[in-house]
Amino acid sequence: MNSITIRRPDDWHLHLRDGAVLASVIGDTSRHFARAIIMPNLVPPVVTTADAKAYRERIIAAIPKGDRFEPLMTLYLTEHTDPDDVEEGKKSGLITAVKLYPAGATTNSHGGVRDMEKAMPVLERMAKIGLTLCVHGEVTTPEVDIFDREAVFIEEKLEWLRRRLPELKITMEHVTTKEGVDYILAADSNLAGSITTHHLIINRNAILVGGIRPHYYCLPVAKREHHRQALRRAATSGDARFFLGTDSAPHVDPLKECACGCAGVYTAPNTMSCLAHVFEEENALDRLEAFTSLNGPAWYGLPVNEETMVLEKQEQPIVYPGKCETEAGAITVFDPMFPLHWRVR
Numbered sequence: 001m002n003s004i005t006i007r008r009p010d011d012w013h014l015h016l017r018d019g020a021v022l023a024s025v026i027g028d029t030s031r032h033f034a035r036a037i038i039m040p041n042l043v044p045p046v047v048t049t050a051d052a053k054a055y056r057e058r059i060i061a062a063i064p065k066g067d068r069f070e071p072l073m074t075l076y077l078t079e080h081t082d083p084d085d086v087e088e089g090k091k092s093g094l095i096t097a098v099k100l101y102p103a104g105a106t107t108n109s110h111g112g113v114r115d116m117e118k119a120m121p122v123l124e125r126m127a128k129i130g131l132t133l134c135v136h137g138e139v140t141t142p143e144v145d146i147f148d149r150e151a152v153f154i155e156e157k158l159e160w161l162r163r164r165l166p167e168l169k170i171t172m173e174h175v176t177t178k179e180g181v182d183y184i185l186a187a188d189s190n191l192a193g194s195i196t197t198h199h200l201i202i203n204r205n206a207i208l209v210g211g212i213r214p215h216y217y218c219l220p221v222a223k224r225e226h227h228r229q230a231l232r233r234a235a236t237s238g239d240a241r242f243f244l245g246t247d248s249a250p251h252v253d254p255l256k257e258c259a260c261g262c263a264g265v266y267t268a269p270n271t272m273s274c275l276a277h278v279f280e281e282e283n284a285l286d287r288l289e290a291f292t293s294l295n296g297p298a299w300y301g302l303p304v305n306e307e308t309m310v311l312e313k314q315e316q317p318i319v320y321p322g323k324c325e326t327e328a329g330a331i332t333v334f335d336p337m338f339p340l341h342w343r344v345r
């Protein structure tokens with residue numbers, strides 16, 4: 001097959017940042033994606049509906065002319081979030097989901113939740129009004145090995161929360177383990193998972209073999225090969241509970257190439273080419289559309305996109321910039337470590 005047509009995709013987990021970085025990275029998403037769920041972990045975070053409204057306006061102002069792109073806004077859950085404000089945000093159509101960062105789990109998460117009990121009034125309200133909770137599913141306990149943090153989170157936190165509030169719709173963001181995939185498959189309702197492009201391509205060797213490679217470091221950290229295989233099976237299965245959330249997370253190079261580098265991989269520019277490559281390898285090109293364009297809208301209760309995207313396979317590898325230049329510095333684009341032949345027409 002040399003060409004496929006799919007409905008225009010959406011990205012259900014994206015970091016756009018703010019200011020100069022926002023202005024430079026947004027086009028890499030709006031060129032290909034119709035909508036994206038925008039992560040709220042700015043400094044300071046997007047906590048209230050008013051914050052989200054102002055951030056949305058800054059995003060809209062930065063969209064390159066001619067691109068049609070709709071940012072779907074989220075709120076950053078804190079122990080002091082006001083349930084009425086959240087309900088207001090959902091009712092006005094501004095808020096698509098609320099994001100739970102366990103405090104200290106990832107980039108700009110120190111203002112997140114320490115004690116889940118304190119967030120219960122908001123979570124109960126969300127269950128009542130049908131607002132989805134997006135979860136960065138990792139424990140932060142220092143005793144727990146970083147490669148086990150997702151699996152332990154499922155056992156100790158997620159299972160607890162789902163028993164306590166079975167009506168709450170939860171997205172397990174950026175699933176990286178077989179345990180995560182199996183946990184979603186075992187749930188009969190109200191649980192789905194987003195999967196990133198890079199976790200379908202790299203395992204932990206990419207970060208550590210032959211030297212330390214900061215541009216493959218993200219959180220949750222990439223795991224062993226059998227986990228990557230489980231993610232590939234889930235993503236290419238067509239199962240409606242799995243959809244694309246790139247977690248494209250730009251950090252300027254000096255913040256990654258240093259003694260204590262930031263977590264995050266910038267995949268927005270070449271994500272669709274990478275995914276077509278992966279789905280072709282798995283003999284599942286016919287299920288790419290479900291993963292990128294159908295399952296996400298169904299989960300979030302939104303219409304699918306009417307526009308289409310054509311992906312073409314060309315003889316010569318595609319050429320794309322290795323860096324995104326911004327006024328704040330350069331951002332390295334994800335290198336899948338193989339040539340890409342699928343091009344978005």
Ligand SMILES: NC(=O)N[C@@H](CC(=O)O)C(=O)O
Pocket residue numbers: 015041106107136217218219220247249250263264265
């Ligand atoms: N994924 C990452 O490694 N980093 C994200 C935060 C997150 O999604 O956990 C970021 O904001 O940089």
Ligand SMILES: [Zn+2]
Pocket residue numbers: 106136173174219220
């Ligand atoms: Zn995260």
Ligand SMILES: [Zn+2]
Pocket residue numbers: 013014015039247249
């Ligand atoms: Zn993220």
